[in-house]
Amino acid sequence: MSDKAPKRPGTRLRKLFCLAVFSYFALLVLATLSASLVRGFFAPPTTQPIAFPHTTHADKLNLACDFCHSGVKQEASAGVPALSVCLSCHRAIATDRPEIEKLLGYERRGEPVRWQRLHNLPDFIHFTHQRHIQAEQPCAACHGAVERMLEVQRVRSLKMGWCISCHRSRGAPRDCATCHK
Amino acid sequence: MLPEIQTHLEQLKWLLIILIALVCPLLALMLGGTTVSLAxxxxxxxxxxxxTPPWIDGLLRRANPSVEHDTLVVLTIIASLLLFKIIYRPQLFSNAAWIVLILLLTAGLGLMVCCRYRLVDQRPLDRTALAIGGAGVTIVAACCLALACTESILLTPEFWPHLSHLPYLFLSWHGFTRFAEFLLLTCAITGNALLFSTTSPYPTSIPPPAADCVARRIGAGLSLGALLLWPLALGLEMALIPSLAGGRLLTALAVASILLAAFCTFLLGMTLYGKIHAPKTFFAMIILLFWCWAFMGHVARERTLTPVALAGLAVETPTPALATEGESIPPEVSPSKAAKVLNGKELFEQKCSVCHRFDQRVVGPPLNSVVPGYRSDPETLTAFLMQPVKRNPNYPAMPNLGLTADQAEAIADYLFQNAEP
Structure with missing residues (x-):
């Protein structure tokens, strides 16, 4: 004769319930981690090839934004300054500093500096800097206080809702074709 | 009206987070307890x-209409709101709007307290008392929704300047999700009170055990439902939160909250099956959930409301209050400061010396070779300093340094004094 007592059906049901609850929470942990991964919450902070301090150039030296970003008043894109723009001053200034040595190294190798873009808009958006500068929008409205940033960071969402709210409050056109290609 | 505090900001932020972590469970206990008592x-x-069925008496007794924390809740809420205004200076509402919010909250809590005092005094509630209690609960819940949306809109500082034109932007899906999370935690902590409460202030007669059992089951159901729904609301928040506010710490806190909710569910299950009886541990876990929730809000705010983001916003929208102050009381410039501003030597060293020397070429030409040409016409040099144009193809263009006429004149004087004739 076996000593084993038959299992009660309630015990099995209880175990099944525990398993279901455990799976539910495990699934939600995985879902949260995946959602964070997809939204880029785990992405390392963007580092630029050369640590360019806007604090020195835009704040201490008080250079106007368009001195380096020359396209901002005339073109759709503000443009990242060419190596030659940096070198027009830095062939002579602070040439012994490590970051300037990096800059001169790029010139020696004939290689462009591959700056990482922080203010990206989708391809289907038609945005012109020229229009916004003509409307007397300060650069800080979209880029924040760049002159206080040792390393530039994005401080605005640049999402459609944000654009629309600004356009609406300033009476700018809001039909789809204004921004969408 | 409120002081500008730049020092001790970190300490103030920690004080705020502690206050929020303290006030939320207390408020939830009051809100949940009063709602169950009223129902x-x-x-x-x-x-x-x-x-009256006996289980209703059991439920009423277990809802524990205590009033001992009410004053603390009101004071903590007022202190938290003031700290929000001082630390973040959100410009979301005028001072009047913030005061109205505080008054509404205080009035709502007051109505709830009146109703609870009647329950403590074991007086049956008539329709008027029920209506007063209901109004109190509704007002407090509405204020909580408003605060959740305010906290949420803080994460999108770009909306602040336009809020006065577009008040409906104040309501956000993220704010509603945060409010739903608060309600779920309220249900969890109220369920805990119903499940483990041992006090019996009302009524004095001992109810039959069966009635107590029903009240306990209702409490357990409330807690279990809230704990199972909590991770879903958390997931929704992670999907809705502005991307700039997200980060590793926020994800870690969200995962920790889900694991805590799982542990609470396990404890609840064990309690229901009679394996363990750990009311203090269960209560502590729910308080920890509240803290995680409050700390998630803090982490998101700290990632978004960086000083550079706020400084950019200030450029865009100068506050009317400051402008008025500026108009009525012109800034007093001391004679020494004025002299400093117009000190040509200092200005030269600050603005020009990076590129220019008197006797040698650096980026620009040696000044001794160009300044003498302007001696006969000093105003041309001043105009050039204010609006430089490229003259010599062998040198890069000189940037516009945004000098004022006085500054340019001071620098020109310095150059004429120090350049070789």
Whole structure:
């Protein structure tokens, strides 16, 4: 004769319930981690090839934004300054500093500096800097206080809702074709 | 009206987070307890005093209408709101709007307290008392929704300047999700009170055990439902939160919250099956959930409201209050400061010396070779300094340094004094 007592059906049901609850929470942990991964919450902070301090150039030296970003008043894109723009001053200034040595190294190798873009808009958006500068929008409205940033960071969402709210409050056109290609 | 505090900001932020972590469970206990008490009293009122089922009495007693924390809740909320205004200076609402919010909250809590005092005094509630209690609960819940949306809109500082034109932007899906999370935690902590409460201030007669059992089951169901729904709301928040606010710490806190909710569910299950009885541990876990929730809000704010983001916003929208102050009281410039501003030597060293020397070429030409040409016409040099144009193809263009006429004149004087004739 076996000593084993038959299992009660309630015990099995209880175990099944525990398993279901455990799976539910495990699934939600995985879902949260995946959602964070997809939204880029785990992405390392963007580092630029050369640590360019806007604090020195835009704040201490008080250079106007368009001195380096020359396209901002005339073109759709503000443009990242060419190596030659940096070198027009830095062939002579602070040439012994490590970051300037990096800059001169790029010139020696004939290689462009591959700056990482922080203010990206989708391809289907038609945005012109020229229009916004003509409307007397300060650069800080979209880029924040760049002159206080040792390393530039994005401080605005640049999402459609944000654009629309600004356009609406300033009476700018809001039909789809204004921004969408 | 409020002081500008730049030092001790970190300490103030920690004080704020501690206050929020303290006030949220207390407020949730009050809100949940009063709602359950009101619902039970309303059922009792409808069925009649004599025909009241015993479990309603059990529920009413276990809702524990204590009033000892009410003053603390009101004071903590007011302190938290003031700290929000001082630390982040959100410009979301005028001072009047913030005061109205505080008054509404205080009034709502006051109405709730009146109703709870009647329950503590074991007086049956009539329709008026029920209506007052209901109004209190509604006002407090509405204020909580407003605060959740305010906290949420803080994460999108770009909306602040336009808020006065577009008040509906104040409501956000993320704010609603945060409010739903608060309600779920309220249900969890209220369920805990119903499940483990041992006090019996009302009524004095000992109810039959069966009635107690029903109240306990209702509490357990409330807690279990809230704990199972909590991770879903958390997931929704992670999907809705502005991308700039997200980060590793926020994800870690969200995962920790889900694991805590799982542990709470496990504890609840063990309690229901009679394996363990750990009311203090269960209560502590729910408080920890509250803290995680509050700390998630803090982490998101700290990632978004960086000083550079706020400084950019200030450039865009100068506050009317500051402008008025500026107009009525012109800034006083001391004679020494004025002299400093117009000190040509200092200005030269600050603005020009990076590129220019008197006797050698650096970026620009040696000044001794160009300044003498302007001696006959000093105004041309001043105009050039204010609006430089490229003259010599062998040198890069000189940037516009945004000098004022006085500054340019001071630098020109310095150059004429120090350049070789």
């Amino acid at each position: 039970s009293a309303s059922l009792k009122h409808r069925t009649g005093e004599k025909e």
